[in-house]
Amino acid sequence: MNTQTSPSPQFYLTAPAPCPYLAGEMERKVFTHLVGPRAPEMNDLLTQGGFRRSQNIAYRPACESCRACVSVRIVVDEFVPSRAFKRVEAANQDLISTVFPAQPSTEQFSLFRAYLDSRHQNGGMSDMSALDYAIMVEDTHVATRVIEYRLRSPGDGLEAQPKGELIAVALSDMMSDGLSMVYSFFNPALEKRSLGTMMVLDHIRRAKALGLPHVYLGYWVRGSRKMGYKTRFQPQEHLTNRGWERFDVDAEPEA
Incomplete structure (x- = not known):
């Protein structure tokens, strides 16, 4: 059995939920965990790629019909x-x-x-x-x-x-x-x-x-x-x- 931690992050997709910013829209997010010694490096790369951090989670919008969220x-x-x-x-x-x-x-x-x-x-x-x-x-x-x-x-x-x-x-x-x-x-x-x-x-x-x-x-x-x-x-x-x-x-x- 391979017990080594994967060097690449695993990404997951949330279920649709009402958007907190735009009425009538549904939001979805793709997310991964920011843990372990590579967390600072991954946080840099993911933030530069449009992700945000919340606790030990990095996420970004993955909405099906809307592209209103823009990283700034x-x-x-x-x-x-x-x-x-x-x-x-x-x-x-x-x-x-x-x-x-x-x-x-x-x-x-x-x-x-x-x-x-x-x-x-x-x-x-x-x-x-x-x-x-x-x-x-x-x-x-x-x-x-x-x-x-x-x-x-x-x-x-x-x-x-x-x-x-x-x-x-x-x-x-x-x-x-x-x-x-x-x-x-x-x-x-x-x-x-x-x-x-x-x-x-x-x-x-x-x-x-x-x-x-x-x-x-x-x-x-x-x-x-x-x-x-x-x-x-x-x-x-x-x-x-x-x-x-x-x-x-x-x-x-x-x-």
């Missing part, structure tokens, strides 16, 4: 913040961000629940428990980090652990060619801060400082309002049948 990545070196982005940065100058290993906390979970209850009451994650959240953060075989964003308080910068109020969190993967934003959430009551945009801008800054060319934003869904913000970060590339190509938001036809 920002071209870091050429990114120049617009006046609107500069206003977001100015509004959040009082924040301090800290990178931690992929470990959950009760404070993170409280913020996560407030975010879900405000923004995604009927979503697939709406009933997640503290244990579910811990698994989402910890169940990874790749280079995953948690970035906490807190209001700056006296003494921050002098101590390893900032003490200010936690208002945003990002779960991110470090890849050979960029940072991949796996999931992010924030205090929904602080709408004027545009914290979602702030976290993307922070990832662009971090990638540039690390000499990494891309920030991966996951899927942009053509026709979905909740995904429209992703095309604001220019220049960016979209994964097409011909590979990664530049996308010009001004050239996108109106729906």
